[in-house]
Amino acid sequence: MVASVYLIGLFIIGAVFGEDDRPKLRVYHGSLEKYTELPFDEADHITVLPSFNTSQMTTLFCHGFTGHPNGPAVTAVIQAYLDQGQSNVILLNWDRLAAALNNQISSSYLNRAVPNAIKVGAYLADVLLSLSAVGLDLNKTHLVGHSLGAHIVGIAGNKMAGKGVRLPWITGLDPAGVVFDSKRPEERLNPESAAYVDVIHSDPSKYGSRRNLGKVDYWPNFRTVGPVVQPGCDNRPYPRFTPGDLCNHNKCWQYLIDSMKYPGTVIGTFARNYRTWKNYSKQQRLDTVLELGKRHEDYVPGNYYLLTSPSSPYGLGENGL
Numbered sequence: 001m002v003a004s005v006y007l008i009g010l011f012i013i014g015a016v017f018g019e020d021d022r023p024k025l026r027v028y029h030g031s032l033e034k035y036t037e038l039p040f041d042e043a044d045h046i047t048v049l050p051s052f053n054t055s056q057m058t059t060l061f062c063h064g065f066t067g068h069p070n071g072p073a074v075t076a077v078i079q080a081y082l083d084q085g086q087s088n089v090i091l092l093n094w095d096r097l098a099a100a101l102n103n104q105i106s107s108s109y110l111n112r113a114v115p116n117a118i119k120v121g122a123y124l125a126d127v128l129l130s131l132s133a134v135g136l137d138l139n140k141t142h143l144v145g146h147s148l149g150a151h152i153v154g155i156a157g158n159k160m161a162g163k164g165v166r167l168p169w170i171t172g173l174d175p176a177g178v179v180f181d182s183k184r185p186e187e188r189l190n191p192e193s194a195a196y197v198d199v200i201h202s203d204p205s206k207y208g209s210r211r212n213l214g215k216v217d218y219w220p221n222f223r224t225v226g227p228v229v230q231p232g233c234d235n236r237p238y239p240r241f242t243p244g245d246l247c248n249h250n251k252c253w254q255y256l257i258d259s260m261k262y263p264g265t266v267i268g269t270f271a272r273n274y275r276t277w278k279n280y281s282k283q284q285r286l287d288t289v290l291e292l293g294k295r296h297e298d299y300v301p302g303n304y305y306l307l308t309s310p311s312s313p314y315g316l317g318e319n320g321l
């Protein structure tokens, strides 16, 4: 009964987004090249796919503005989860709704991608609820989103929480700051979007949020004087949305990937704020340490600071604290 109500909601999705623009779930069968892609309104076929193991964890990654299935963030993050081999791996592909039209970056973001993202987030909640009726274990489902995608998964978590279903874990990768920094918590990723919300802020001076959005917020290479520039990036005036311009904004997922590839190396120290951390002795820096990329049960909520290397492996272990 409950499931059929959600499904009726899903049938109108083609009307909301246009038939060709419908958001899709892409389920990978062990490699980037092998997958099944289904529009949201047919997504409940996913759990019967032979490669889908309903006893396992499920990781769903959502790309951001101008993202697409063959882009650098999606291919790298999906490959990392496939290599890890511990979960069903799904991409939320909303590339058409996220595109920059006619190279109009600002207006495509503000007038198209942002309103689309808000709708996609709300629909994702319904899709996940209907999937749970056909075998997806929501208690084993981890949502990961980059930039605008972080707010999509946050909005989905908020809507599900409003229906009494709290997801265990949402990870925000440099959640978009523009537009969302001025929104109320229920309209964006926030610490209550899931039972555990962790956020990696790699570009708080430009495309990423400056706010605390998680139960745990990691601030790699943060500083308060001048813009935050990740090692390996620079602050030259690149044309907008070229790789140089996006260097800081893309470091977040590179740090996440290295936290999976090199366990124990990407760690941060808890501090009330950056000034406090700067002032810590070596011993104080080792007192309250948390490993990035993991779901923690026992942790001190708040800000975590760390330094990284300019190239992979990024994690410096205790030397980065």
Ligand SMILES: *[C@@H]1O[C@H](CO)[C@@H](O)[C@H](O)[C@H]1NC(C)=O
Pocket: 053, 054, 055, 056
């Ligand atoms: C499904 O996942 C569970 C838990 O990881 C594992 O024990 C089981 O062998 C898997 N089943 C198949 C068919 O791979």
Ligand SMILES: *[C@@H]1O[C@H](CO)[C@@H](O)[C@H](O)[C@H]1NC(C)=O
Pocket: 132, 137, 138, 139, 165
């Ligand atoms: C998730 O687990 C909690 C207890 O840990 C349980 O109360 C809840 O019903 C579970 N939710 C789903 C969707 O399985």
Ligand SMILES: *[C@@H]1O[C@H](CO)[C@@H](O)[C@H](O)[C@H]1NC(C)=O
Pocket: 275, 276, 279
């Ligand atoms: C810096 O550390 C010293 C010695 O531990 C302490 O007295 C001082 O209050 C600290 N300052 C800040 C801003 O945390």
